[in-house]
Amino acid sequence: MFGLPFETTFLVIAAPALIALVLLFWALRW
Amino acid sequence: MEFNFEMMAVVAVYFLGLVAVGAWASRKVRTSEDYILAGRNLGFWVFTILIVASICSGMTILGTSGLGYVTGWPTIWEQVFVPLSAAVCLLLFGTKLHAVGRERGYLTVQDYFADRFYSNNGIRGLSAVTGILVSLIYMVGQFVAISMVLSWLFGISYHAALMISALIVTAYVIMGGLYAVAWSSLIQGMMLIVGVLLVGPAVIRSAGGLSSINAVLAGIDPNFVQPWFPDWYPGAAAPYAGYAFATPIFLVSFFFLLSFGLASAPHVINNVFAARDAKYFKWAPLAAFSVYVVVMYLVKITGFAGRAMETEGQIALPSGVSNPSDYVFVLGAEHAFPSIISVLIGVIVLAAVMSTTDRLMLTIGTYFGWDIYKRFLRPDARDSTVTFVSRVAVAVAAVLTLILAWSNPPALLAWLIWMGIGLMLACYVAPLLAGLYWRRATREGAIFSMGLGLLGAGVAGYWYQFVHVLPVHFSLYGFALSILAIVVVSLATAKPSEEVLDGTMTGPYIRKRQARGEGGPGLKR
Numbered sequence A: 001m002f003g004l005p006f007e008t009t010f011l012v013i014a015a016p017a018l019i020a021l022v023l024l025f026w027a028l029r030w
Numbered sequence B: 001m002e003f004n005f006e007m008m009a010v011v012a013v014y015f016l017g018l019v020a021v022g023a024w025a026s027r028k029v030r031t032s033e034d035y036i037l038a039g040r041n042l043g044f045w046v047f048t049i050l051i052v053a054s055i056c057s058g059m060t061i062l063g064t065s066g067l068g069y070v071t072g073w074p075t076i077w078e079q080v081f082v083p084l085s086a087a088v089c090l091l092l093f094g095t096k097l098h099a100v101g102r103e104r105g106y107l108t109v110q111d112y113f114a115d116r117f118y119s120n121n122g123i124r125g126l127s128a129v130t131g132i133l134v135s136l137i138y139m140v141g142q143f144v145a146i147s148m149v150l151s152w153l154f155g156i157s158y159h160a161a162l163m164i165s166a167l168i169v170t171a172y173v174i175m176g177g178l179y180a181v182a183w184s185s186l187i188q189g190m191m192l193i194v195g196v197l198l199v200g201p202a203v204i205r206s207a208g209g210l211s212s213i214n215a216v217l218a219g220i221d222p223n224f225v226q227p228w229f230p231d232w233y234p235g236a237a238a239p240y241a242g243y244a245f246a247t248p249i250f251l252v253s254f255f256f257l258l259s260f261g262l263a264s265a266p267h268v269i270n271n272v273f274a275a276r277d278a279k280y281f282k283w284a285p286l287a288a289f290s291v292y293v294v295v296m297y298l299v300k301i302t303g304f305a306g307r308a309m310e311t312e313g314q315i316a317l318p319s320g321v322s323n324p325s326d327y328v329f330v331l332g333a334e335h336a337f338p339s340i341i342s343v344l345i346g347v348i349v350l351a352a353v354m355s356t357t358d359r360l361m362l363t364i365g366t367y368f369g370w371d372i373y374k375r376f377l378r379p380d381a382r383d384s385t386v387t388f389v390s391r392v393a394v395a396v397a398a399v400l401t402l403i404l405a406w407s408n409p410p411a412l413l414a415w416l417i418w419m420g421i422g423l424m425l426a427c428y429v430a431p432l433l434a435g436l437y438w439r440r441a442t443r444e445g446a447i448f449s450m451g452l453g454l455l456g457a458g459v460a461g462y463w464y465q466f467v468h469v470l471p472v473h474f475s476l477y478g479f480a481l482s483i484l485a486i487v488v489v490s491l492a493t494a495k496p497s498e499e500v501l502d503g504t505m506t507g508p509y510i511r512k513r514q515a516r517g518e519g520g521p522g523l524k525r
Helices: A006-029 B005-026 B032-040 B044-055 B058-071 B078-104 B109-116 B122-154 B158-206 B210-220 B248-264 B266-274 B280-311 B324-336 B339-377 B383-405 B413-437 B443-466 B475-492 B498-503
Strands: none
Touching: A006 B078, A006 B280, B005 B158, B005 B339, B032 B158, B032 B266, B032 B339, B032 B383, B044 B078, B044 B158, B044 B266, B044 B280, B044 B339, B058 B078, B058 B122, B058 B280, B058 B324, B058 B339, B078 B109, B078 B248, B078 B266, B078 B280, B078 B413, B109 B122, B109 B266, B109 B339, B109 B413, B109 B498, B122 B158, B122 B266, B122 B324, B122 B339, B122 B383, B122 B413, B122 B443, B158 B280, B158 B324, B158 B339, B158 B383, B210 B280, B248 B266, B248 B413, B248 B475, B266 B339, B266 B413, B280 B324, B324 B339, B339 B383, B413 B443, B413 B475, B443 B475
């Protein structure tokens, strides 16, 4: 996708998404 | 760039706006708490954007796109780790520091260290002097970046640009303290976000779109589209090219350096005391991270676009400067827009630089006025004197920085700035984490941790710059030493009193559950 290898595409999207999920979890557990 | 009147007018209006904010804020400053912490009265968005704008500097904008130009995708992790530092600062450090700070009346993070490690002079002095030193180093870098951009955009001399920008920032920081810094950061943060959202996609489009950019990058070096460069240590003496430093093991050290080092930076962490309400720490980590990561990804990809455009002959980087890649953001934007709109670029970079510079200046002023003057030299000083001394210290810091930045980019500038962040990681992170979450951490452990951390990072930094390239970022050696020191020395010295530990909410939890008859203070939550 976007002319990038699958591994790169996956990591550059998954990493920030995972962090955002953890921070969302923190807010919802407050 | 040709000098033009409209551009000067836009920047003049922007500068006048900042001075107006300073004048408005100066009327709200009555006590030293108003000057240093905006009366602990910042609302949610002012507070959240202040955290992001303090971290996000002019070096961030120019350096991020420049690094994208030089290294391609393997350093995209910097744009994950830096926004993460805002969340680490808010969640891991800020939630508890804000709660304890409000209860015990802290004005700076040194107040916390002095309280938790029951040492008014030793640890306060070490922490404050380190904070002033790294903030000064950092500020020189900011001023060089600001002057570079201003002189490029307006065709005025580097020194004229330096004087103008320093005068404006110094004026509103002296007038309004954190009130002025926070509200001007809101304006600057908004301009930065809107500006990058407009400029980024336009530059990427004018370079032919993301797929086309990546095809050009892969043609230059196939590793440019990989998530990291191949490992070289210990098989080889150095990576295959100077730009191929971002190997998996290096990226691990980069994670600690950025996500924890920046989160503990004096100009970032002291903001947590200024939030009006403890509830802000619920959503602020997600809000700060999300806004920041989108902006940084766009800036980075703008750097990739610049590399593709240069390869295809659409733009040419300046020759005869020591850091041509730092101009890629400005040049890419100039190519994508007719010249009149390029004033926008100048304002974006200016906003980013000034929103960090003002916070650094205020940090130096308050560390001197509060930690050194009031808490060390003259404990009986009147409150109005403390504010006055802080303001004088801001002015002195500005003059000192001007002198250091006067000789246009010192060749060691980039190294100095990395040194600054590296020293923060090695000095503050272990005592902060151990102080907040480990009841066994002692005064002696904290002092040894800070001292050995600084020493380790200093030696490794010197080694990396002047002796031989290292497989991980040099600050990691100092950080490892500081962790080792606080664990070993703490276990070898007397346990802190229960009174201190309970008063500073020390223990393996982030937030004390409200007293509703459920759960105890030891609950992880």
